[in-house]
Amino acid sequence: MNASHNTSHHTASHRPLIRLLGAALVALAALPVATVAQAAPRHHGTTVTGPQGNTASRTVQRGGGDVSTTTTGFGGRSFSRQVDRSANGSSATVTGANGKTYSRTTTRADGSGSTTVTGPNGQSGTATTTRQP
Known part of the structure; x- marks a missing residue:
């Protein structure tokens, strides 16, 4: 087993999880934009x-x-x-x-x-x- 084969198999099996995490990060990144209008105390x-x-x-x-x-x-x-x-x-x-x-x-x-x-x-x-x- 070589390292590139191992990495490729690992990435392919986790693609749905990576997509979900990517969507979650986009949602989190949008949160501060929505709250900027209200100045922090x-x-x-x-x-x-x-x-x-x-x-x-x-x-x-x-x-x-x-x-x-x-x-x-x-x-x-x-x-x-x-x-x-x-x-x-x-x-x-x-x-x-x-x-x-x-x-x-x-x-x-x-x-x-x-x-x-x-x-x-x-x-x-x-x-x-x-x-x-």
Whole structure:
């Protein structure tokens, strides 16, 4: 038995498997192309050290129209902000260092929009913008 005969026989008997693997590789190669439109979540952080060695930091995470930010000051007090965006509007929530929460919701349709802001005690106000023909 020579090596070339052995290889030829081995390849011929596995052709259906090789075709199947080839089709699977083509399908796998197409997957990243379909998901490129949705940006992968990104995350970064920044730390600042003051002259007395105190630190302040900020972390930001972005992905799919959403942004989440947490900032911690030199005294250890922090606040956070969460923003979610879509084609029809956005919503944002801010939690202050004192733990109080503020929110804003905006909706859009046909060029008009409405924004409602709500304070920590439940009081709210709404502004509406109407598109003129």
